[in-house]
Amino acid sequence: MDSHHSYSQVKGVSTGVSSLFIVSYVSSKTINKLIQVHDRIFCCIAGSLADAQAVTKMAKFQLSFHSIQMESPPLVKAAASIMRELCYNNKEELQAGFITAGWDRKKGPQIYVVSLGGMLLSQPYTIGGSGSTYIYGYVDAKFKPDMSLEEATQFSTNALALAMGRDNVSGGVVHLVVITEAEVKHVVVPGNKLPKFHDE
Amino acid sequence: MFPANVSTLNTYNDLYPDWTQREVSTGTTIMAVEFEGGVVIGADSRTTTGAYIANRVTDKLTPIHERIFCCRSGSAADTQAIADAVTYQLGFHSIELDEAPLVQTAASLFREMCYRYREELMAGIIVAGWDPRRGGQVYTVPVGGMMTRQPVSVGGSGSSYIYGYVDSNYRAGMSKEECLKFTAEALALAMERDGSSGGVVRLAVISEQGVERQAILGNQLPKFSTV
Numbered sequence: 001m002d003s004h005h006s007y008s009q010v011k012g013v014s015t016g017v018s019s020l021f022i023v024s025y026v027s028s029k030t031i032n033k034l035i036q037v038h039d040r041i042f043c044c045i046a047g048s049l050a051d052a053q054a055v056t057k058m059a060k061f062q063l064s065f066h067s068i069q070m071e072s073p074p075l076v077k078a079a080a081s082i083m084r085e086l087c088y089n090n091k092e093e094l095q096a097g098f099i100t101a102g103w104d105r106k107k108g109p110q111i112y113v114v115s116l117g118g119m120l121l122s123q124p125y126t127i128g129g130s131g132s133t134y135i136y137g138y139v140d141a142k143f144k145p146d147m148s149l150e151e152a153t154q155f156s157t158n159a160l161a162l163a164m165g166r167d168n169v170s171g172g173v174v175h176l177v178v179i180t181e182a183e184v185k186h187v188v189v190p191g192n193k194l195p196k197f198h199d200e
Numbered sequence: 201m202f203p204a205n206v207s208t209l210n211t212y213n214d215l216y217p218d219w220t221q222r223e224v225s226t227g228t229t230i231m232a233v234e235f236e237g238g239v240v241i242g243a244d245s246r247t248t249t250g251a252y253i254a255n256r257v258t259d260k261l262t263p264i265h266e267r268i269f270c271c272r273s274g275s276a277a278d279t280q281a282i283a284d285a286v287t288y289q290l291g292f293h294s295i296e297l298d299e300a301p302l303v304q305t306a307a308s309l310f311r312e313m314c315y316r317y318r319e320e321l322m323a324g325i326i327v328a329g330w331d332p333r334r335g336g337q338v339y340t341v342p343v344g345g346m347m348t349r350q351p352v353s354v355g356g357s358g359s360s361y362i363y364g365y366v367d368s369n370y371r372a373g374m375s376k377e378e379c380l381k382f383t384a385e386a387l388a389l390a391m392e393r394d395g396s397s398g399g400v401v402r403l404a405v406i407s408e409q410g411v412e413r414q415a416i417l418g419n420q421l422p423k424f425s426t427v
Contacts, residue, residue, distance in 0.1 A: 135364035137389035141424050162364035197367045 088118025227396020315345025
């Protein structure tokens, strides 16, 4: 069975006021776990990479078709719903979870979690992947709604650095993607530029 | 996996509740921090048999000697038995020596037992205390029987969720009050996420002056949630 389990630590933070949105993931080797499914919508994957790629390819196709029919950019919720349909209807065969995040004109920045069995949940911030267990306490304590871009970036980077410090299957560089109405910006923070904590 | 006295008939159905077939476990979150002059130790208070909470006000901070405590996680039976045995051995040793035992001695005794019987046991223990020679010390003896000294140590099923928080918030040279706040907050965060941890937060400060114990009840726990 082709099953590639890789560390994927994802966080999304939304600041409603300034319509900012950040999605970050860690790629431990050269595997790309951040898949763009539309202009302002990204999907972060965890679990079996083969399953996740298959689902996102299918979702990308369905989403572009939907977008053409509607003659407007798709809603983030629509993208997440498509992922959820695929995950739920094929739950016996699939082993992949997703975080769908992006910006749309109707509701601004949003994050949706589609878990293993096909549950769909909207959250102001979320984490996933093998390294996420180590930072639940940290993100619960440190998250505040309506953070600025700088605060949100620092929050994400710190959380990822802490998780990478504890999870043996994660490391390397941190990829951050900032999605706003205006643009999508991709920032890479190499391992040696990450924040250091007391025992390093 | 199941103790010998549990029936091996297939009782996985609605007629038999889950807790009749599960061993009692201190699921747990435990923590200990060294500071100048002593240690602060803390634990949650939940003991589970499967999904049933057998004891919601457990005391997982067990005295081994006057200024040495252990925090217990894993199988409740195993950790209680080990703690009783070490308490006896350490008491005897202390009388022979005619002075207060070292924390390292207590930790070594735990390690001896946990390593020798590692196949039979499921016990993760943090040993912490104060002695005149080295002051406040924290030793961790996780499952498997390793022993190592650490300035701050967390253990139990809930500990996974607070590694990030502890790594980011710990600083060397904190005062006693700062350590108490740090421990209480970390335990509260873990109890919020781990199903096997909950109830009240039990804290103890061990120093040259002795042992001060306190409990933080549910509605007084630090609150973080914004969702």
